[in-house]
Amino acid sequence: MDRPIRIGTRKSRLALAQSGMVRDAVARTLGAAPGEEEQFAVLVPIVTEGDRIQDRRLMEIGGKALFTRELEECLQDGRLDLAVHSMKDVPADMPGGLTLAAVPEREDARDAFLGRDARRLIDLPHGARLGTASLRRQAQCLALRPDLTIDMLRGNVDTRMRRLAEGDFDAILLAVAGLSRLGMADAIHERLSLDDFPPAPGQGALALQARLDVAESDWLVAQDHAPTRLSVEAERGAMAVLEGSCRTAVAAHGVWSGDVLTLTVEWLSPDGRRRVRRAASAAPTDGEEARALGLDLGAQVRAEVGPDLVP
Known part of the structure; x- marks a missing residue:
């Protein structure tokens, strides 16, 4: 590009810190020396509706999409080249023309x-x-x-x-x-232990979202960490089956041992009195195989939960 990469982010201190890490990594990939990052990539802070409304639960005002919608609209109309989200805030369905282009290496998910x-x-x-x-x-x-x-x-x-x-x-x-x-x-x-508190799908990971015409760019592909991406694909597969919005208590977490991914999925009633959990292992080599693991486990949990799935 003949201009800096425009990276969209929420304006919170955490969002800016996370997006700053991505900005620096992108700039280094493009050849930036220390101190030259903003010549290659710049942050574009945007206030989302989820940031503006702080006195109600997300499930009362529209769910997790309230943290991503404005950024996605800016991607679609070309005002941004890339958007950085916390993966756990990204809804299961991706808007038209956009894709989850890269997933950097995950932080501690606990x-x-x-x-x-x-x-x-x-x-x-x-x-x-x-x-x-x-x-x-x-x-x-x-x-x-x-x-x-x-x-x-x-x-x-x-x-x-x-x-x-x-x-x-x-x-x-x-x-x-x-x-x-x-x-x-x-x-x-x-x-808190992952056994008692398996995290939300994608917790600890970042989502780098882009338009389809940008997604294959070398500077963006270089940010992807394959094991994290496959774990997240499996977790989000389970989330898609279990509704996985702010109206359902759903956890999904994948852990690697060599080439084997073990996925744990659980659903809980809001009062914690009922808890349904399943785990399974596979050796996925691509996102489709990883997602299939999540879809299958999610379906098993859904079948056992039955009509109690969404309160």
Whole structure:
């Protein structure tokens, strides 16, 4: 290109940090020396509807697409060349003319526990107030600690941590990946186990979305990490079958051992009283095979859940 690559991002501090990492990687691929990154790629911050509305759960106002819609429209009309999303915010269906062009190597996919006094989830006092906007995290917490009071907490990382410090909550849950990318990993008191808290599909991964005419560009293909992409394809396959919106508590996580990918998928009732989980392994060599693993496991879970799938 005869101009810098235009990379769209939300305006939150975390989004800018994540997109800045991608910008620097893209610039290096294009030949930028340290300090020259903005000559090759620039960030274009955009406020999404999901950022503007902070007082309600996403399932009440339109779901995860509220974090991606404006960026996708800018891609479609040519104002952006690339958009960076947190993978867990990307809906299962991709708008026309756009594709998931690359998936960089994944960060830690676990959930992080931060408490005012307690340093572990198990140490919270009876009836403690835990803040989260995630139906999955709510259900998983209640499955282990049905005595907890779960209160809705939205906003960026700084807002959530401020409200914890001010005493609005006894504890909050955040993503380890986000805190690590912000250089705030020291704030984490407990990294919750993947067995009790399998994460949301795509958690810890970034999605690099582009138009079809840009997707095969060398500078973009170079950002893709095949094992992460295949894991995410499997997880998103399960998400597609299980509805996987903000109205359903769904977890899916793939782990590699050599050439074998083991996928764990689960559905929970919002109160955590019912929990259906399945796991299976395969050796996928492309996205279609990985997605097939997720579709199959998702279908098994869906069949067992039955009419309770969507509350």
